[in-house]
Amino acid sequence: MLQIAGLLLMMLGLYGLLTNRNVIKIILALNILEIGLNIFIISIGFVRGGEAPIFSSETTSNALVYVDPLPQALVLTAIVIGVGTTALGLAFAKQIYAKYHTFELDEMGEE
Amino acid sequence: MKKVLALVFVLVLGALIMNHLNDNNLFAGFGDAMLENRVSQSYIDRDATENNDGVVFDESLDLESGAANTVTAIVADYRSFDTLGEVTVLFISSFGVALLLGQSKKRIALEFKPNFMLKIGSRALFAVILMTGVFVSIHGHLTPGGGFPGGAMIASSMLLLYLADDEFRAKMRGFKILESVMGVFYIILGLAGLMITGFFLENFLDNGALGTLFSAGMIPIVYIIIGLKVGSEISSVIDHFLSEEGA
Amino acid sequence: MLINVLEIIVSILLLLLAFLALSSKSLIKSVMFLSSLSMLSVVAFVLMKAPDVALTEAVIGSGLVTSLFVFTLLATRKVGQKQ
Numbered sequence: 001m002l003q004i005a006g007l008l009l010m011m012l013g014l015y016g017l018l019t020n021r022n023v024i025k026i027i028l029a030l031n032i033l034e035i036g037l038n039i040f041i042i043s044i045g046f047v048r049g050g051e052a053p054i055f056s057s058e059t060t061s062n063a064l065v066y067v068d069p070l071p072q073a074l075v076l077t078a079i080v081i082g083v084g085t086t087a088l089g090l091a092f093a094k095q096i097y098a099k100y101h102t103f104e105l106d107e108m109g110e111e
Numbered sequence: 112m113k114k115v116l117a118l119v120f121v122l123v124l125g126a127l128i129m130n131h132l133n134d135n136n137l138f139a140g141f142g143d144a145m146l147e148n149r150v151s152q153s154y155i156d157r158d159a160t161e162n163n164d165g166v167v168f169d170e171s172l173d174l175e176s177g178a179a180n181t182v183t184a185i186v187a188d189y190r191s192f193d194t195l196g197e198v199t200v201l202f203i204s205s206f207g208v209a210l211l212l213g214q215s216k217k218r219i220a221l222e223f224k225p226n227f228m229l230k231i232g233s234r235a236l237f238a239v240i241l242m243t244g245v246f247v248s249i250h251g252h253l254t255p256g257g258g259f260p261g262g263a264m265i266a267s268s269m270l271l272l273y274l275a276d277d278e279f280r281a282k283m284r285g286f287k288i289l290e291s292v293m294g295v296f297y298i299i300l301g302l303a304g305l306m307i308t309g310f311f312l313e314n315f316l317d318n319g320a321l322g323t324l325f326s327a328g329m330i331p332i333v334y335i336i337i338g339l340k341v342g343s344e345i346s347s348v349i350d351h352f353l354s355e356e357g358a
Numbered sequence: 359m360l361i362n363v364l365e366i367i368v369s370i371l372l373l374l375l376a377f378l379a380l381s382s383k384s385l386i387k388s389v390m391f392l393s394s395l396s397m398l399s400v401v402a403f404v405l406m407k408a409p410d411v412a413l414t415e416a417v418i419g420s421g422l423v424t425s426l427f428v429f430t431l432l433a434t435r436k437v438g439q440k441q
Binding site: 001002004005006008009012013015016020022024025027028029031032035036038039042043046050051052053054067072075076079081082083086087090093094097103 | 361365366368369370372373376377378379381385388389392394395402403405406407408409410411414415418419422423426427430431433434
């Protein structure tokens with residue numbers, strides 16, 4: 001169920017990315033796409049009844065059933081890169097506002 | 112018209128992905144992933160390069176990767192070179208923000224005047240959040256977390272000081288020096304691995320017993336480096352976002 | 359069984375919040391919906407047994423990214439008042 005939700009979230013974000021004409025909304029849609037994709041990638045490695053992939057005093061041996069740790073490591077990377085791209089995009093948005101005094105792409109161009 | 116085209120494109124894409132998920136041997140359905148067919152099982156068993164006879168918490172000595180948290184073992188040991196690239200991406204993005212917003216010097220004034228109690232209280236809370244960030248960074252090989260959320264917590268403690276005090280301005284020069292020094296340390300650690308074991312960023316320290324604080328070789332060192340580097344990068348991004356045009 | 363019901367509720371709420379974030383007219387409301395979407399995705403990550411990702415998303419996704427969006431909107435509002 002969460003796999004399909006992640007996929008739909010990704011589609012929703014892509015649709016928002018294609019149709020919106022506001023810079024902030026575009027970056028926001030990119031964030032929604034990213035969250036959906038992260039949920040989808042994690043769901044690929046999910047095992048029902050599996051343990052979180054951490055050895056502890058409760059889960060002591062490698063013979064137990066664990067959730068796939070590799071997608072989690074990849075998503076950990078993706079989230080941190082996501083905040084970098086969002087920060088850079090918002091810096092561009094700030095500069096665009098300083099120049100054109102609007103976020104709407106359709107209202108730019110004169111000045 | 113454009114909206115209809117976008118909708119059709121998105122729906123076709125989604126239908127394609129769902130169709131291929133349904134009849135695919137590599138991707139099992141939600142919740143039925145088979146780890147035996149994937150490389151991930153050998154990350155859990157710690158036998159990616161050589162066989163070993165099982166992992167036992169608190170007893171296994173000198174495993175291939177000594178972190179109790181398997182995700183950390185992948186991020187900071189098996190795929191450490193990948194993480195070096197990721198930290199570089201974050202550095203370039205903070206560099207880009209500094210380039211775009213760096214010319215403005217004055218910080219944005221707050222709408223309200225923070226009173227004395229708010230300033231002192233936020234100082235006390237700052238210490239608590241900072242210590243949580245450092246704790247999460249240091250215990251990355253034992254508990255969930257690690258350098259990335261730890262660094263982000265350090266940055267959010269700086270954010271708290273910025274929000275609670277309208278005249279506060281961190282010494283950005285110090286952060287920049289810290290960030291560069293940590294980046295250089297990461298590369299030096301990798302080169303030391305290259306000299307001693309023959310592979311870049313290979314672990315060359317003693318792994319210790321699985322699950323103790325002083326274990327996992329260089330993973331805690333790598334995560335402290337990453338925590339400080341990410342923390343200073345995001346702090347400088349926040350500082351640039353809170354400054355405005357003008358004198 | 360309880361987990362299944364929880365998964366369905368979280369999925370529906372995720373889609374609802376994403377739709378609200380994209381369709382809301384006010385930018386600051388959109389940003390707040392994005393923040394709560396991040397917070398809810400933390401629950402999804404915990405349900406899928408990924409505590410590392412959940413912790414990272416809780417700090418970065420719903421804390422720092424939201425503050426960056428809000429700072430961008432805050433700075434532009436100041437510029438607008440000067441005119």
